[in-house]
Amino acid sequence: MKLAIKLAYKNLIGAGLRTWLNVIVLSFSFVMIIAAKGILVGWDRQAKKDMNEWEIGGGQYWNVNYDPYDAFTLNDAHSAIPSQFSNEIERGDMVPVLITQGTIYPEGRMQSILIKGIDPEQILLKLPTSKLDTAVGAIPAIIGSNMARVNKLNKGDYVTIRWRDTNGTFDATEVFIADIFTTNVPTVDLAQVWVPLDSLQSMLLMPGEATILTFRDAVSQRSEEKNWKLMTYKTLVSDIEGMIKTKSVAQSIFYTILLILALLAIFDTQVLSIFRRQKEIGTYIALGYTRKEVVMLFTVEGAMHAVFAAVVGAIYGIPLLMWFARKGISLGQSSSDYGFAIANIMYPVYSGTLIIGTTLVVLLATTIVSYWPSRRIAKMNPTEALRGKLQ
Amino acid sequence: MNDNFIIITEKLTKRFPMGKGEFTALKGIDLTLDVGEFTGLIGPSGSGKTTLLNIIGSLDTPSDGEAIVMGKSIGKLSAREAAKLRKEKLGFIFQSYNLLQVHTVFENVEFPLLLLDFTGNERRKMVMDALEWVGLIDKIKQKPPQLSGGECQRVAIARAMVKKPSLVLADEPTANLDAANSHNILQTMAKLNEDLRTTFLFATHDEKVIGYLKRKIYLKDGLVDKIETA
DSSP, X not given: OHHHHHHHHHHHHHTTHHXXXXXXXXXXXXXXXXXXXXXXHHHHHHHHHXXXXXXXXXXXXXXXXXXXXXXXXXXXXXXXXXXXXXXXXXXXXXXXXXXXXXXXXXXXXXXXXXXXXXXXXXXXXSSOGGGGGOOOSSEEEEEEHHHHHXXXXXXXXXXXXXXXXXXXXXXXXXXXXXXXXXXXXXXXXXXXXXXXXXXXXXXXXXXXXXXXXXXXXXXXXXXXXXXXXXXXXXXXXXHHHHHHHHHHHHHHHHHHHHHHHHHHHXXXXXXXXXXXXXXXXXXXXXXXXXXXXXXXXXHHHHHHHHHHHHHHHHHHHHXXXXXXXXXXXXXXGGGGGGSSOOOSEEXXXXXXXXXXXXXXXXXXXXXXXXXXXXXXXGGOOHHHHHHTOOO | OOTTEEEEEEEEEEEEEETTEEEEEEEEEEEEEETTOEEEEEOOTTSSHHHHHHHHTXXXXXXXXXXXXXXXXXXXXXXXHHHHHHHHHEEEEOTTOOOOTTSOHHHHHHHHHHTTTOOHHHHHHHHHHHHHHHTOGGGTTOOGGGSOHHHHHHHHHHHHHTTOOSEEEEESTTTTSOHHHHHHHHHHXXXXXXXXXXEEEEEEOOHXXXXXXXXXXXXXXXXXXXXXXX
């Protein structure tokens, strides 16, 4: 094997430009696959981190009637906060949120919104709820930057909101936009107004009630409570995981095509080599190689393209990917419209597993396409090969 | 059977498929070769000399009869055993040199030793000795495309001789060389035959080669026509 590697190296270097063209094409696939996968890994991490910090914490209890995809459930999606959570809430390790449907009237227009009540003193979520302590004539509210942009609202504006209380009675009031926050999590931003929990409980006539209880600790085992459904961290991020998985499959098709193009060049080189180098093959056999050993030599030679490609890819890929990882990839303003947690600037993450995994996949694929045409050598007649006669 | 015979062939026959029928290249050759001979198979194209050389070199197998080389029946050897025989005991010299083009002269000559268990120092010494025999010490770093035809053939001789094989098979070794180079090559081989007692078997129809042979086996239409001893 050592000799095969040594010979293969020598033969590849000796082949000159042909080798380097193949290597460059293959290295391009290498870098592209790692870059593209790195973006997905980075997105996955960033999305989960943002969701954890802004919305779901370590997990949530949902009122059994609550369905975030069905606004009609909100009328019934509330119940008293269980007393056993009092200490946890007191310590700041759990945050109750009350949610109701409402309407906002910015500049005379109307838009359906969710009105969410949250404790202004909470520090579990990154929402700037301390601004809800602002003492003004109206109820203080905070909104996300995308909500502000869509409704042309600014910090310090007053705007009317309308809701129905627990008895079905419509009521309306003015809220004061105390702060506008920027987040990558649209589910706490778009079409939502955050007000103090106490105020919303009074507005809805639901004292001591909530729709969601977000807790900090994702590790400890929790049990279901009466009227409350436990939503673990894993369950809450399953949507984003599913979406990334779908994206990953789509992306796999793209880089499989890229890889096939590169491998096609190597396959072609191998086929050509076997025809052009028949005398050499015959000579190896005459000097004491078995045909199987010559097949191995040619396979190693083909597979070595992948090793060279890894080295060449590393030369230009490492600085390029490091630059991407540091600077990130801008998705522009439109990223807020995706409807799921995605940052305007995505920072790719290149893990050891990703790099080693990609290297092994490319090496294995290259070995297979190198072996495939090389099998022909096993059927060659050495005396014909020595004379360089096409068979 | 005489133990001194390095090659024995008995009723050696070789048939090749040709269209729907067969072509018989060797029609029952009976031959023996002693250790240290400098012998040639002589005949026109199609007489079967290269086919006979290939079978003796375990690159091909007989259709019928037997070819025994250094006590081993070629027809009964597995691919691995045949490769072992070529690797350890045989040296080949070809008409078109068959050097590895991307390797230097040194590496070409070293190649057969890499297949055997020699240390780096041993290999270096053996390669330098072989290159000294053929007078190419000053060309060790050059590659075949930088050498003349005569130099290439001398590299091929060095490669065939470097492991000091028992038998060297040379197929038309001077066919691509001019007269001066041919004589030079043949003198080198004759000297190695004298000094190392290596058996040489040529396949040739070149008069220059024939002049150097100690025994001449004439083949005609796949049969031994006559044998002449100098």
